[in-house]
Amino acid sequence: MIASALVVVPLVAAILCVSATRLARPIAVVASLAVVALALAALISGAPTSASVAWAGPLHAGYSVAADGLTVIFLALGGVLFAIGAAASSRVGHRRAYFALWCLLIAAVDGVFVARDLALFFVFWEAMLIPLAILMWQWGGPDRRGATLRFLLYTMTGSAFLLAAIAALAASRGTLDLAELASRPVAASGQLLPAMLLLAAFVVKLPLFPFHAWLPRAYVAAPIPVALVLSGIVAKTAVYGIMRLCLGLFPDGMATAAPVLVALAAVGTLYGALLATRQDDLRRFIAFSSLSHLNLIGLALFAATATSLRGAVLASVSHGLVVAALFLLVAMLASRTSSFALSRAGGLAASTPVLAAFSTLAIVAAIGVPGTSGFAGEFTMLAGTFERFPAAASVATLVVILAAMYGLGMLRRAYHGPPLAAGVDLAWRERLLVIPLLVLVIAVGVVPRVVSDRIPDDTLPSVEVTR
Amino acid sequence: MTLALLVALPLAGAVPTAVAGGLVGRRTVGSIATLFIALSFGAAVAMAQAFAAGKTQLVAELGPWLPIRGADLSLVITPVTVPLVLMVTGVSTLIALYSIGYLAHDTGVRRYFAAIDLFVFAMLLIVVASNLLLLFAGWELVGLCSYLLIAHWRDRPAAAAAGVKAFVVNRVGDAAFLVGLFMFLGLVNTVDLAEITRRVQPALQQLTVEANAQLFAASVLLLIGALAKSAQLPLHVWLPDAMEGPTPVSALIHAATMVTAGVVLLVRLGSVLHPDVLFGAAIIGVITALFAAVVALAQIDHKRVLAWSTISQIGLMFVGAGVGAAFAALFHLIAHAFFKAALFLGSGSVMHATDEELDIRRLGGLARRTPLTTIAFACGAAGLAALPPAAGFFSKEAIAAAVMDRPILLVGVLATSALSALYAARLFALVFVAPPSSDQARHARESPPVMLVPLLALAAGALVFGALVAGGTVPLGVTPSAEAPLALSLTSAALALAFAAAGLAIYWRGPRAIVPARVSNAARAGFGFDTLYLAAAVIPVRAIAQVLEQGSEALVQLIADLVGRAVIAGSALARRMQGGYVRSYEALLLAAAVALLAYWSIR
Amino acid sequence: MPTEAYLLLGALLFALGAAGVVTRTNALSVLIAVELMLNAVNLTFVAAARRYAELDGTVVAFFVITVAAAEVAVGLGIVIDLARRKTSVDVDEASDLRG
Helix, strand or coil: CHHHHHHHHHHHHHHHHHHCCCCHHHHHHHHHHHHHHHHHHHHHHCCCCCEEEEEEHHHCEEEEECCCHHHHHHHHHHHHHHHHHHHHCCCCCCHHHHHHHHHHHHHHHHHHHHECEHHHHHHHHHHHHHHHHHHHHHHCCCCHHHHHHHHHHHHHHHHHHHHHHHHHHHHHHCCCEHHHHHHCCCCHHHCHHHHHHHHHHHHHHCCCCCCCCHHHHHHHHCCHHHHHHHHHHHHHHHHHHHHHHHHHHCHHHHHHHHHHHHHHHHHHHHHHHHHHCCCCEHHHHHHHHHHHHHHHHHHHHHHCCHHHHHHHHHHHHHHHHHHHHHHHHHHHHHHHHCCCEHHHCCCHHHCCHHHHHHHHHHHHHHCCCCCCHHHHHHHHHHHHHHHHCHHHHHHHHCHHHHHHHHHHHHHHHHHCCCCCCCCCCCCHHHHHHHHHHHHHHHHHHHCCHHHHCCCCHHHCCCCCCCC | CHHHHHHHHHHHHHHHHHHHHHHCCHHHHHHHHHHHHHHHHHHHHHHHHHHHCCCCCEEEEEEECCCCCCCEEEEEECCCCHHHHHHHHHHHHHHHHHHHHHCCCCCCHHHHHHHHHHHHHHHHHHHHECEHHHHHHHHHHHHHHHHHHHCCCCCCHHHHHHHHHHHHHHHHHHHHHHHHHHHHHHHHCCCEHHHHHHHHHHHHHHCCHHHHHHHHHHHHHHHHHHHHHCCCCCCCCHHHHHHHCCHHHHHHHHHHCHHHHHHHHHHHCCCCCCHHHHHHHHHHHHHHHHHHHHHHHHCCEHHHHHHHHHHHHHHHHHHHHHCCCHHHHHHHHHHHHHHHHHHHHHHHHHHHHCCCCCEHHHCCCHHHHCHHHHHHHHHHHHHHHCCCCCHHHHHHHHHHHHCCCCHHHHHHHHHHHHHHHHHHHHHHHHHHHCCCCCHHHHCCCCCCHHHHHHHHHHHHHHHHHHHHHHCCCCCCCCCCCCCCCHHHHHHHHHHHHHHHHHHHHHHCCCCCCCCCHHHHHHHHCHHHHHHHHHHHHHHHHHHHHHHHHHHHHHHHHHHHHHHHHHHHHHHHHHHHCCCCCHHHHHHHHHHHHHHHHHHHHHC | CCHHHHHHHHHHHHHHHHHHHHHCCEHHHHHHHHHHHHHHHHHHHHHHHHHHCCCHHHHHHHHHHHHHHHHHHHHHHHHHHHHHHHCCCEHHHCCCCCC
């Protein structure tokens, strides 16, 4: 019941947005917060959330939804980010269309997380693209058309493989219901191919190195709130997909491919960090630091130990919160220097101390200092990965050095030194957007078990690695 | 409860200072922040009394933290760590008090005191964490506070660069520490220190080849972490630059507390780390001690003299910790905290008196203008020079006694002591005694009481602390492993006196060049380590990043473009079939139908 | 008469219709040609029904007649619209959808 409501509420909100110009933004914010409330209600009440209706029989597809702990974690994160993203979309044209699409995006993302049927999952997976692409295409920056096209082409190519995998499963297993698929696992020897087909869609969306060509362009071209949710929650649908589908249905196939995938992810982690040290455009800076973080999450997912998966979920939450704060702060900085270029900033701390303090805290979380969510995720992931792939984990650990270089290097260039740029400090309206994120970052960093203990056992590998 | 309070109070001070510090005046912010540290010191004293009454351990379990075995928010304090806690909170209180005066006209007071409070919290965490992970949390947080405070004067590019450098070099050690931590996790499946100790010690006795190798590797990695944090060779390069921060910060973080965290780690993990690695720490310590003492002799910036001297003195502590003499290491650690904090605060008082003058060749004659600072500085310098009966004499003697049976180490330790006496005397003579050589020096004025009181308190500590410990009045929680023979005491006293006298004599009348300029310039630059790292690490990393951006990243983008272009070209071909003429579509349809029929009928 | 004769006639009519669809440019002629093809198929169906003495072919033929009627209605509508837009009913004129 609640699981269905998680999709229906934003859909209703989308209709309301179309009919009310002035109220469109508050409606979108309320719909996002309603998602958070519903998700938490599903968790606290403990009432059964699932619903299952036969849908397209001959296709072996059904309407089957549920909200377990893993779903709730991602939905709550998504709700927070959508609410803040909507609140930050203060000066957009065509408000009704913008916020209606925004609510459609919420519904689609929610759908991906609650779907318990592969066909339904695919429908929502593709449905995410439509509002996202239109939001980028219509409201984006100068390169928006090219960036949107590339994003679409990349993700749809990945989706083609996903569809092939789903069709093959429907033909061979006679069902697409996740629970039924899980109860009748594919023989270990036949798991590699479907696992890789499913994974194709997810590595593009994550993105895993070297499938990231769309990432920097999309981050630069998309409007800031859209980039915020694109990185903060849409990328996490890939994390969720890998955990729930690839690892959940084909653990042996994933284990076979793990050495290659782990190597790619470890390289990508360092690669993103190295490139982040060289960026002048702050959005590209976020893009490459995100690439680094997301590949580290990928590393933990592919290592697939109970600890590394817990870490991956923690890091997903952390990255969502931190990247949202970074995007907002970068936009606030840009509104003061009228440019996203670091070279146009410099010594801003003198005139905007609060902006500098918030940015410092966000960067500190991004580079994984203890006490912030970044550390909780990063450490748990690396410790878990080390159990199975010590060499890869050790190499990936070098990222803490590179992260310090790019993170503090960015702060130094933007805020320290003689004041080359100046601006008015953050208004309360701006502060209120960022403060909830920073508070959550600290909260998750201090009590990460609140998140990691919610991960249901059946999504973690049942057998611990023997030491 | 007291233990939890001890750690929580500075944190509780940091939050309101950072959040609401703007609502009250500068002085009030400083006072509130200082008060919280002082309260924490009170908790430490209360605990020390409990231990004096016979307690052997206090534990505080505050709940779970990370989903890893043993990674809880739990604290433990033992008789060994009680003196450290007292020292950290006590010295921090005095230095925070001093900062109120020192930063009376600074606009960034709020973030300064927030960072100081956070720092005290983090440092206490290192000392009392009951598992390696929480210890690492403190370990990283002190690094963060160090960065924030070094870069406190944000408009100075040099300060910002020094802050980043300190953090990045520390992170090199942290990365090693992390991997070492993972290896311990793999070895014993917990990060709880007590359990690691319990389970590693039998392993040490059995010494299975594989476990031995793993333990060795893990120990080396943790040692690298300690080297970075404690600015030992070859990861010492960040500490001299860290002097860009406000002087009280140098006193607290870069002399008394944070940089000694490596020693604390070695002492706390002494029974866990591989013995060969521990001995390696002693070797590195003695090399660093000698090296840094030589460099200190050539410095012309009085804060940098003290910075290099800190590196050198911590080297001595590493010697003590490395040979398993926890008493000697801790004794020198605390004695060093007193005299080095007094010296740095004295240095700050000199800067305060002379418009931030740092060049010792442009100072001189301050003894007459700033008598109280002079007295305090003299006490600190006596401690550094190990003149009896100052604190350094007894603590260095303890270290020398611990390495009696290892002649090379002994010679190194004694030589370092002699050199320390020399540069301490040189510094004192040039700043306070030699004829004044600039207007700032001639018109120096004494600092306000809020600065002088902590300064004198620390100076008193530097003077008497050693005798109190050596006399047995103040217990250190561990007992000395070796008693210093009389001959050793006499030798070290004679060496210190002789070299201090020589230093005073040479520099009594002002700066003088005793060695060729090329040698002293090389020494002043720290013998080129910065250049080495620039060439061997910084530039390659930048080059790799550049190659990646212009090479592989361009390639990734190019491939994406090419694929797109290929699709467009392919579609141009397909487009030609869509002429828009209904009849051609129909013909195609017909032809396809005929072809299909033909195929079926042939098959 | 043998069934082959009906089939031959049907095939002949179908080929004529197909040729007409491809060669004629007048939209009305194309429609007539399509009609010819449909009825050729009808003839084949009915012949088959007679040959096997079953009603299935006849039923399908009725379906085709119905569909053909609908098709003519829609087709003529399109032709009228085409005539309005292009002032001619030449199908080659209506090639705006070229790729």
